[in-house]
Amino acid sequence: MAPPAINRRLTPCELRQGCTADIDGVLELWVRAEATPTVTDNIDALRMLLDVDPGALLVAEVDGRIVGAVIAAWNGWRGSFYRLAVDPEHRGRGLATHLVRAGEQRLRELGAVRIDALAATHDPVATGFWQACGYRRQSDRARFVLNF
Numbered sequence: 400m401a402p403p404a405i406n407r408r409l410t411p412c413e414l415r416q417g418c419t420a421d422i423d424g425v426l427e428l429w430v431r432a433e434a435t436p437t438v439t440d441n442i443d444a445l446r447m448l449l450d451v452d453p454g455a456l457l458v459a460e461v462d463g464r465i466v467g468a469v470i471a472a473w474n475g476w477r478g479s480f481y482r483l484a485v486d487p488e489h490r491g492r493g494l495a496t497h498l499v500r501a502g503e504q505r506l507r508e509l510g511a512v513r514i515d516a517l518a519a520t521h522d523p524v525a526t527g528f529w530q531a532c533g534y535r536r537q538s539d540r541a542r543f544v545l546n547f
Contacts, residue, residue, distance in 0.1 A: 467484065477515065
């Protein structure tokens with residue numbers, strides 16, 4: 400495991416709002432990052448996201464390659480983080496935290512007073528990351544999902 404991000408230099412990157420031209424790169428990142436696949440890991444779903452909430456996709460780019468991404472979605476009532484991923488070659492350098500803080504800023508500017516983050520419960524690195532960012536695991540709620 401890489402040393403904590405505080406002990407390594409932040410990967411110099413361009414952090415920006417993603418667009419439709421980034422969709423293939425984001426899908427490729429999710430594969431490289433071994434993100435748990437979902438039914439919305441496809442071009443059409445990402446296009447729909449960008450149509451509904453154009454600023455939701457944040458990407459980190461190094462030398463023209465997407466090396467980090469997060470969805471910081473706003474539904475008009477609450478902010479939510481989905482699909483945080485960092486290329487394995489760039490982990491442990493603060494890039495995920497940088498993406499999350501940018502997403503938090505975006506969501507606060509939109510009016511969010513509460514943000515939730517979706518993480519795989521079987522992944523101690525993911526759950527530990529969110530806790531280290533100040534998010535607490537909610538034990539009194541369950542998530543129910545219906546896929547079409």
